[in-house]
Amino acid sequence: MSALVHDPRDRGGLQQPMLIARDLRKHFPVKGSGGKSVQAVDGVSFTVGKGETLGVVGESGCGKSTLARLMLHLVKPDAGELVFDGDPVGVATGIAVDALRRQVQMVFQDSYSSLNPRMPVRDSVAFGPFVQGKRKDEARGIARDMLGKVGLDPGLFGPRYPHELSGGQKQRVNIARALATGPRMVILDEPVSALDKSIEAQVLNLLRALKRQFNLTYVFISHDLNVVQYLSDRVLVMYLGRAVEIGPIEVIFGRPRHPYTRALLASRPSMNPAQRIEEPPITGDPPNPIDPPSGCRFHTRCPFAEKVCETTDPALGALQDPHSHMVACHIHDPLSGHSRYGSA
Amino acid sequence: MLKLAKTALMTDTIVLEQPREAYEEQAIPATRVRGYWQSVFYRLRHDPVTLFFGAIVLLIVLAAICAPLIAPFDPFKESIVGRLKPFGWRGHPLGTDELGRDMLSRLIYGGRVSLMMGVVPVLIASLIGGLLGVVGGFVGGRTNTAIMRTMDVFYAFPSVLLAVAIAGAMGGGMANGMLALTLVFIPPMCRVAETATTQIRALDFIEAARASGARTTTIIRYHVLGNVLGPVFIYASSLISVSILLASGLSFLGLGVRPPVPDWGLMLSTLRQSIYVVPFVCALPGCAIFITSICCNLVSDGLRAAMDVRM
Numbered sequence: 001m002s003a004l005v006h007d008p009r010d011r012g013g014l015q016q017p018m019l020i021a022r023d024l025r026k027h028f029p030v031k032g033s034g035g036k037s038v039q040a041v042d043g044v045s046f047t048v049g050k051g052e053t054l055g056v057v058g059e060s061g062c063g064k065s066t067l068a069r070l071m072l073h074l075v076k077p078d079a080g081e082l083v084f085d086g087d088p089v090g091v092a093t094g095i096a097v098d099a100l101r102r103q104v105q106m107v108f109q110d111s112y113s114s115l116n117p118r119m120p121v122r123d124s125v126a127f128g129p130f131v132q133g134k135r136k137d138e139a140r141g142i143a144r145d146m147l148g149k150v151g152l153d154p155g156l157f158g159p160r161y162p163h164e165l166s167g168g169q170k171q172r173v174n175i176a177r178a179l180a181t182g183p184r185m186v187i188l189d190e191p192v193s194a195l196d197k198s199i200e201a202q203v204l205n206l207l208r209a210l211k212r213q214f215n216l217t218y219v220f221i222s223h224d225l226n227v228v229q230y231l232s233d234r235v236l237v238m239y240l241g242r243a244v245e246i247g248p249i250e251v252i253f254g255r256p257r258h259p260y261t262r263a264l265l266a267s268r269p270s271m272n273p274a275q276r277i278e279e280p281p282i283t284g285d286p287p288n289p290i291d292p293p294s295g296c297r298f299h300t301r302c303p304f305a306e307k308v309c310e311t312t313d314p315a316l317g318a319l320q321d322p323h324s325h326m327v328a329c330h331i332h333d334p335l336s337g338h339s340r341y342g343s344a
Numbered sequence: 345m346l347k348l349a350k351t352a353l354m355t356d357t358i359v360l361e362q363p364r365e366a367y368e369e370q371a372i373p374a375t376r377v378r379g380y381w382q383s384v385f386y387r388l389r390h391d392p393v394t395l396f397f398g399a400i401v402l403l404i405v406l407a408a409i410c411a412p413l414i415a416p417f418d419p420f421k422e423s424i425v426g427r428l429k430p431f432g433w434r435g436h437p438l439g440t441d442e443l444g445r446d447m448l449s450r451l452i453y454g455g456r457v458s459l460m461m462g463v464v465p466v467l468i469a470s471l472i473g474g475l476l477g478v479v480g481g482f483v484g485g486r487t488n489t490a491i492m493r494t495m496d497v498f499y500a501f502p503s504v505l506l507a508v509a510i511a512g513a514m515g516g517g518m519a520n521g522m523l524a525l526t527l528v529f530i531p532p533m534c535r536v537a538e539t540a541t542t543q544i545r546a547l548d549f550i551e552a553a554r555a556s557g558a559r560t561t562t563i564i565r566y567h568v569l570g571n572v573l574g575p576v577f578i579y580a581s582s583l584i585s586v587s588i589l590l591a592s593g594l595s596f597l598g599l600g601v602r603p604p605v606p607d608w609g610l611m612l613s614t615l616r617q618s619i620y621v622v623p624f625v626c627a628l629p630g631c632a633i634f635i636t637s638i639c640c641n642l643v644s645d646g647l648r649a650a651m652d653v654r655m
Contacts (some may be wrong), residue, residue, distance in 0.1 A: 072555050102559040114548035118380055118570040124549070127566065128556035154568055161380070174552075 012086035017047040018217045024080035040066040042241035053218040063241040068189045073097045080239045084143040105178035109190035112172035115162040121173045124159030146176035150224030168199035240297045247325035250344040257327040387650040394646025397639045408455035417446035419453040429655030439625040454606040469529030470580045477537025493533040511599040521600040536579045540572040581644035585637035
């Protein structure tokens, strides 16, 4: 956090979170299923503080990308509320979606399809500033600057087309494109998962450096726990459209509480052969999000599932130590009657 | 010897200890950057078949444009004595028709009508159909369903039948013929544009453009049109020969141009009865149609090869 840099667009002050999401919900109707829908995001609440990086992890299909698109109103939420720097989004009294998009940008996973194949990359970068009211030559100037900032020689790479760039270079262009409009917050939707390990490290370092330079707030979505650990201050763990655990990085990685988080962490290959994985491994595929399990959504795969888990949906509750650590599991709820309460 | 090896090893070590920047992605050696259209022209220039047939098409087009300058005779001047004469008769290089008019001049002038009938309907249909397809494909949902199902209704009829029916209902004449052909070509054009747009719309760069606050019209203008233009252009070029053939067919049936205006289809129709008198002369309009349409087709194939590239 860089409290010293004051952003003139800052309205709420440092204590006001950059983004508050309250009970966000998005169900996609499935055709021909008789009114059923995929519960992509089902009541997710979290906050992103100014200058912090919130990591979002979870298996494929757990709603991470939908969550990212909800934050930018690229898909309209069915229910729930977004508050950006104290202003509710898309409400008459708050901040308009257009204004939100001037301050929040997104980097997409697929670096290939996220650049127009018929446009030189400098025009792709300049497009954002251009549609936000800059003159064409001004926008080009910004594009040149931004390409330089992400480590690409604007003279050499600017006139090129996406197919003439490598995956890492394309992702750098995408980062430049996202930053060209001068956002305060950037949503990174699996920005490095399509890249080689060596390039991945470079791009991650670049993201770190840019965050410091432009005083950015990140929401970093990934299924790669190592990458999340490297970049994030706090982590949100998602399972089947729900947030199951949220807390500071060192707590989540050091002492995870939710059985799902533990299984996720345990599934990482250990670097130390002497260190055995003690946790029972997670088995099977995630259930169908069209018809999620009753009660706790994880109970079908949870080694500690009991009667209460099948019937009652656990709420996301704060733990005693530290208070910022929240988990949605009956094991940690004294009132649930789960036999393992206090054991984990 | 051992010492040498050791030095070599040490140089290696030194190389490995270069600053981090040395391992950043190295720029691809600067090559000449070619834009899309530049690379299309580059490929066309190196395709002798397309160049050859393109030259023939160009020749036909030039001949039609400069018809008054190069036609040896007046295409309307009739002669009682000089009817249905073979090649080379009294300075008529390609003979005369059933009213004694010079065949070469009539063929050259006829190219004007045939090429017009070939190009204009396709052009208008690409504009209207392309626009409908892009809008439908981009907006999607009910709008798209409405547009595409309407097009499907037109698809239910064979194109020749539809053209004949429209031209027949509105009466003959060149303008009505063009209108009929335009209506026939709008549905397939619309479908090509819609398919291309739907593919583009699903890509992330459209979403990125929306995320930067661009309006739908801006996105279509800067991101969709450029990507849809290629397929539409390729398809339109392949339709030109179809259009020439259909137009000739309409004229042959008496639904296109009216006599005495020279038109290849019409000439074929009126000379049909004289096929046993001067067979080669009577076959000439058919040859002209054949050569023009096959050249257009081959050029279109070349264009497709040059433009249809994965980028």
